[in-house]
Amino acid sequence: MELSNTQQNEICIDNVTFRYPTSKSDVLRNLSLTIRRGEFVGITGPAGAGKTTLCMAMNGLVPNYTLGNYRGTTFVKGKSTLEHSISDLSTHVGLVFQDPESQLIMSTVEEELMFGPVSHGQTRKEAIASAHEMARILGLTDLLNRSPQTLSGGQKQRVAIAAALTVNPDVLVLDEATSELDPVTVQRVFELCRMFHDKLGKTIIMVSHEIELLSEHAERLIVIDNGSIELDKAPKDAFKDFEIFKRTGVRLPQVAEFTKTLREKGFLIREGAILTIEECLDSLRALLGR
Amino acid sequence: MNMINAIAVNDLRFAYDKSNEVLRGITFSINPGEFVAIIGNNGSGKSTLLKLMVGLLKPTKGQVLIDGIDTRSAKVSDLARKIGFFFQNPNDQLFASTVRDEIAFGLKNLNLDEDEIKRRIDAALADFKLQHVENVFPRFLARGDKQKVCLASIIAMGPKIILLDEPTTGQDHRDSKAVMDNTRNLNERGITVVLVTHQMINVAEYATRTILLNRGELIADAPTRQVLGNVDLMRRCDLLPPQITRMSAAARSLGIRDIVLTVPEMVTAFLRLANA
Numbered sequence: 024m025e026l027s028n029t030q031q032n033e034i035c036i037d038n039v040t041f042r043y044p045t046s047k048s049d050v051l052r053n054l055s056l057t058i059r060r061g062e063f064v065g066i067t068g069p070a071g072a073g074k075t076t077l078c079m080a081m082n083g084l085v086p087n088y089t090l091g092n093y094r095g096t097t098f099v100k101g102k103s104t105l106e107h108s109i110s111d112l113s114t115h116v117g118l119v120f121q122d123p124e125s126q127l128i129m130s131t132v133e134e135e136l137m138f139g140p141v142s143h144g145q146t147r148k149e150a151i152a153s154a155h156e157m158a159r160i161l162g163l164t165d166l167l168n169r170s171p172q173t174l175s176g177g178q179k180q181r182v183a184i185a186a187a188l189t190v191n192p193d194v195l196v197l198d199e200a201t202s203e204l205d206p207v208t209v210q211r212v213f214e215l216c217r218m219f220h221d222k223l224g225k226t227i228i229m230v231s232h233e234i235e236l237l238s239e240h241a242e243r244l245i246v247i248d249n250g251s252i253e254l255d256k257a258p259k260d261a262f263k264d265f266e267i268f269k270r271t272g273v274r275l276p277q278v279a280e281f282t283k284t285l286r287e288k289g290f291l292i293r294e295g296a297i298l299t300i301e302e303c304l305d306s307l308r309a310l311l312g313r
Numbered sequence: 314m315n316m317i318n319a320i321a322v323n324d325l326r327f328a329y330d331k332s333n334e335v336l337r338g339i340t341f342s343i344n345p346g347e348f349v350a351i352i353g354n355n356g357s358g359k360s361t362l363l364k365l366m367v368g369l370l371k372p373t374k375g376q377v378l379i380d381g382i383d384t385r386s387a388k389v390s391d392l393a394r395k396i397g398f399f400f401q402n403p404n405d406q407l408f409a410s411t412v413r414d415e416i417a418f419g420l421k422n423l424n425l426d427e428d429e430i431k432r433r434i435d436a437a438l439a440d441f442k443l444q445h446v447e448n449v450f451p452r453f454l455a456r457g458d459k460q461k462v463c464l465a466s467i468i469a470m471g472p473k474i475i476l477l478d479e480p481t482t483g484q485d486h487r488d489s490k491a492v493m494d495n496t497r498n499l500n501e502r503g504i505t506v507v508l509v510t511h512q513m514i515n516v517a518e519y520a521t522r523t524i525l526l527n528r529g530e531l532i533a534d535a536p537t538r539q540v541l542g543n544v545d546l547m548r549r550c551d552l553l554p555p556q557i558t559r560m561s562a563a564a565r566s567l568g569i570r571d572i573v574l575t576v577p578e579m580v581t582a583f584l585r586l587a588n589a
Contacts, residue, residue, distance in 0.1 A: 069486075069487060070457070070488060175355045177355030178356070203479075203482055205354040205551050206551070207552060208354070208355065208551065232483075232485055235556045272487035274486045277514075277556040278556055278557065281557060281576050281579050281580065284576065285583065288580075290587075300560045304560070307583065311568075311586070313567065
């Protein structure tokens with residue numbers, strides 16, 4: 024692949040196959056995926072599909088940190104992850120994991136949020152300002168002096184997200200980062216990512232089982248199973264091939280499931296998946312002639 | 314009729330430290346055989362409430378009665394015979410070297426004879442279709458199977474009540490449905506189920522009654538349809554009903570009067586309107 028091409032892309036995974044030292048089979052299988060600058064990509068799929076491994080390949084943790092049998096190449100802004108250090112790549116790609124415990128190491132939330140800025144060269148004063156600004160955005164101001172270990176699961180996860188954002192990466196990868204949050208906070212995190220995407224041009228890669236929210240916010244929906252990409256489409260076009268969803272066990276958004284059932288019962292609902300409550304109400308109004 | 318409540322919570326107050334009351338006077342009771350969801354945002358006090366129900370914490374004021382026994386005077390081990398606790402993370406509860414030993418562990422503390430222990434283990438393995446992995450190290454199992462082992466270990470003890478703390482967090486749809494269907498089967502056999510979760514789709518689909526907590530107070534305790542159907546109240550408590558429930562609430566202007574909890578219910582409600 025030409026370097027000039029890969030440079031325009033934020034992340035380019037080229038025919039990657041990977042197996043952990045302890046696993047019996049490949050976790051990623053000849054997987055190719057190009058993510059362009061400023062995209063909002065939703066990734067979903069069953070447990071064990073390779074979603075976390077894929078996320079870790081995006082900033083070089085796979086294979087540089089995990090070791091294992093790796094074939095193919097991943098480029099981050101044109102840099103091969105095999106030829107650059109994780110710390111170099113981490114300024115481009117911020118990663119927030121499922122389990123916030125593994126990410127929180129400092130004795131207060133404030134220090135946790137200063138850690139990234141300080142290690143990327145900010146003065147202490149600048150780092151405090153960055154930490155407080157991010158705490159304000161994520162509603163953590165009251166918690167700045169608390170120890171991360173004393174926080175609830177949801178609070179820890181917000182601190183982890185805030186910490187990843189303080190170094191201002193171009194790409195933010197959230198690997199099931201909202202799974203322990205309450206529903207409104209989950210929605211807020213999606214909206215926050217949407218804001219980073221729309222206003223600041225960040226590239227967002229969100230791995231989640233929240234199919235309604237992925238469909239509403241992502242521009243691209245990717246379904247992964249058995250280490251391969253099964254589907255990669257805009258959400259409005261994604262829910263036409265029901266076989267893929269049946270096979271992978273990923274459920275449809277509830278309104279898409281509802282309109283699919285009505286179509287099967289002979290109701291004429293306009294083509295193209297209906298993904299939001301408003302879209303669904305519009306088509307019901309049309310059906311009822313109101 | 315004089316039925317003992319499965320769980321009775323009377324003016325329950327709890328504070329980890331004096332300045333900060335986590336539960337502020339909660340009262341409710343649950344009858345044998347009910348399937349009740351407890352919902353609330355992060356920090357609403359629901360995890361603390363669960364710990365009080367199994368006796369891991371004792372009330373600062375008020376009381377919790379489990380099958381008539383006051384948790385303040387009962388030993389945790391005595392309560393454990395009546396109430397099974399299903400943790401959020403299956404790894405927190407698995408430690409034996411085989412699935413069979415895992416299920417046997419709790420039973421050995423019940424002073425049962427060998428034959429009875431064997432009978433219960435075999436029944437639990439069969440119930441959860443775990444016979445083919447009975448000699449496997451539980452931690453090597455897939456997450457969905459680990460959860461089955463946890464449930465099987467709890468059920469083998471013969472509890473009257475099971476408490477589930479976020480049993481489906483982080484799981485894909487298939488695994489989540491499997492745990493919830495298993496739970497429903499247990500409930501249909503008469504076991505009282507208390508489910509704490511953020512996943513409103515599961516609340517809508519499985520729980521007949523829902524208790525809503527916010528900042529340590531009981532805000533609502535009513536049939537699930539009534540609680541999830543109150544979209545404004547839910548939002549004020551940082552919760553969000555399932556998409557289809559929110560849609561039915563927004564569809565009133567079209568003439569859909571029912572609050573629905575599931576997609577099939579929405580289909581029925583629409584057909585009724587379209588055919589009218």
